[in-house]
Amino acid sequence: MSKALLVLSFAAVTAFATAQTQGDASTQTGDRASNPTSPTPTNSSNNAGKSGISATDKRFMKEAAQGGLAEVELGQLATQKASNDDVKKFGQRMVDDHSKANDQLKQLASQKNVQLPQETNAKDKALKDRLEKLSGAEFDKVYMTEMRKDHKKDVAEFERESKTAKDPDVKSFASQTLPTLQDHLKQAENLATSQNSQKSERSSLHAPDTTQK
Numbered sequence: 001m002s003k004a005l006l007v008l009s010f011a012a013v014t015a016f017a018t019a020q021t022q023g024d025a026s027t028q029t030g031d032r033a034s035n036p037t038s039p040t041p042t043n044s045s046n047n048a049g050k051s052g053i054s055a056t057d058k059r060f061m062k063e064a065a066q067g068g069l070a071e072v073e074l075g076q077l078a079t080q081k082a083s084n085d086d087v088k089k090f091g092q093r094m095v096d097d098h099s100k101a102n103d104q105l106k107q108l109a110s111q112k113n114v115q116l117p118q119e120t121n122a123k124d125k126a127l128k129d130r131l132e133k134l135s136g137a138e139f140d141k142v143y144m145t146e147m148r149k150d151h152k153k154d155v156a157e158f159e160r161e162s163k164t165a166k167d168p169d170v171k172s173f174a175s176q177t178l179p180t181l182q183d184h185l186k187q188a189e190n191l192a193t194s195q196n197s198q199k200s201e202r203s204s205l206h207a208p209d210t211t212q213k
Contacts, residue, residue, distance in 0.1 A: 052112070052113075053112050053114065053166070053167045053170065054166045054167065056164075056165075056166070057161075057165050057166055057167045057170045058114055060157065060161045060165070060170065060174070061105065061108070061109055061112075061114055061116065061170065062114070062116060062117055063157070064101075064105060064157075064158075065102065065105055065106075065109070065116040065117055066117050066119075066120055066121050066124070067124075067150070067154060068098045068101055068102040068105065069102065069117075069119065069120050069124075070120040070121075070124035070127075070128075070150075071094045071095075071098040071150070072094065072095050072098050072099055072102065073120065073124075073128060074091070074094065074124075074127070074128060074131065074143065074146075074147075075090075075091040075092065075093070075094030075095040075098070076091070076095055077091070077128065077131055077132065077143075078090065078091025078092075078094070078139075078143055079091045079092050079095070081131070081132075081134070081135055081139050082139060082140050082143065083135075083136045083137055083139070083140055084137070084140045084191075084195070086191055086194075087140045087143065087144060087191060087195070090144070090147070090187060090188070090191055091143075093184075093187075094147075094184070097180055097184070101177050101180070104173060104177075105173065108169055108170070108173055111169070112167070112169070112170075127146060130142070131143060131146075137195070140195050141192075141195040141196065144188060144191045144192040144195050145192050145195075145196075147184075147188040147191075147192070148185070148188040148189050148192040151181060151184050151185035151188050152185060154181050154184075154185075155178070155181050155182055155185050158174045158177060158178045158181055159178060161174035162174040162175040162178055
């Protein structure tokens with residue numbers, strides 16, 4: 001009889017322990033289900049502070065920034081060294097228009113967390129060094145020839161970005177700046193043609209007369 005009681009007691013203890021374990025597990029499961037906002041590992045912290053725009057848009061912004069800096073520096077040089085009043089005025093317009101565009105681009109870059117270059121590229125530095133050694137009509141001719149070449153390239157790049165940019169703000173910046181660049185190109189072409197014509201006239205005036213015998 002005592003042996004039967006022991007068996008029943010052991011069975012009761014075992015059943016209670018099993019029920020308690022299942023209850024704890026159920027409680028834990030219920031807690032997780034009732035608290036779906038419990039933190040789960042994510043990689044969002046790794047992406048914090050990183051730019052979300054495409055590599056193409058980012059490259060466009062950086063190249064536009066360097067080009068804008070160069071236009072301002074070369075424009076300032078033209079206001080000091082150009083002999084033609086129209087070339088001087090064009091240089092001042094480059095300073096004014098590109099300074100404004102540069103400020104807009106800096107604001108956009110800050111919003112997109114893009115680090116822009118703070119100085120011109122090697123090609124534009126070399127051009128500035130070359131122009132600093134020139135003066136008078138020779139400066140005017142070289143400066144306007146380079147401005148025509150640069151703005152052809154700028155217009156093509158801004159046209160492409162205004163159509164293909166993935167970021168809507170970058171696309172808007174390109175679209176809004178494009179008309180000004182197109183006007184710069186038109187003016188540069190007219191002045192470059194004028195400077196080349198004047199040089200040809202001066203050359204013909206100083207050429208030796210080979211018709212006399």
